[in-house]
Amino acid sequence: MTTSFWVAVVVVVVVAVAVIGYIGLRQQRRNHLRERFGPEYERIVAERDNRREAEQELLEREQRHAELDIRPLTAESRDTYAQRWTEVQERFVDAPAFAVTEADQLVTAVMAERGYPTENFEQRLSDLSVGHAETLDHYRTAHEISGRAARDESSTEELRQAMVHYRALFEELLHETTRGR
Incomplete structure (x- = not known):
């Protein structure tokens, strides 16, 4: 067997290992x-043209998030927000649409206090x-x-559901203590 044969075998093996490594990393x-x-x-x-584009977007989100100064709430802030949430829920009985707007603001x-930018909904x-x-x-x-x-295009039941949905994120934000979870 000639030297060029062995060089070709080594090249094929190196390429195969590189391809397998790339696939594994991906x-x-x-x-x-x-x-x-x-x-x-x-x-x-599902929203993007291809998986690679979607994954790149998610990696960029991770990178942006790592640059944010996300911090836990103090015990005092948690208590204050919890009290405000209770007040919002109580207002729901008399003014459900207003309470939902307040829940969104809360x-x-x-x-914002945790360190998340709040400039627009899509960025949030x-x-x-x-x-x-x-x-x-x-x-x-x-x-x-x-x-x-x-x-004024939602039913009381939809407004109740909105409160339930807001509460899920609210409680998670309120009680999270570690960065990035």
């Missing part, structure tokens, strides 16, 4: 993103998706109902 990254983003991973993949206030979703992917659909649904309530 699968490892995909598994990491699925675990980190939960249902948000599948939603983003969730946004907690986010993106930032929350990194550490709160499991409750993100609650937030989306509540926000959508809140928008309909502002136009």
Whole structure:
């Protein structure tokens, strides 16, 4: 066997190992993103043209989130927000649409104090998706109902559901103590 034969064999082996390594790393990254983003991973993949583009967006979300100064609430702040939430729930009986609007504002206030940017809803979703992917659909649904309530296009039952959805994210934000979960 000639030297060129062995060089070809080595090149083929090196290429095969590189391809297997690349596939393994890609699968490892995909598994990491699925675990980190939960249902948000599948939603983003379904919305984008291809999986690579979706995964790149999720990686960019992680990078942006890592640059944020997300911090836990103090015990005093937690107590204050919990009391305010109780007051909002009590107002629901007499003014459900107003209470839902207040719930949305309260969730946004907690986010701001925790260090999340709150400039627009889509950016809030993106930032929350990194550490709160499991409750993100609650937030989306509540926000959508809140928008309909502002136009007087929602039923009392929908408003009640919005409060339940807001509470899911509110409680998670209120009690989270570690960065990025």
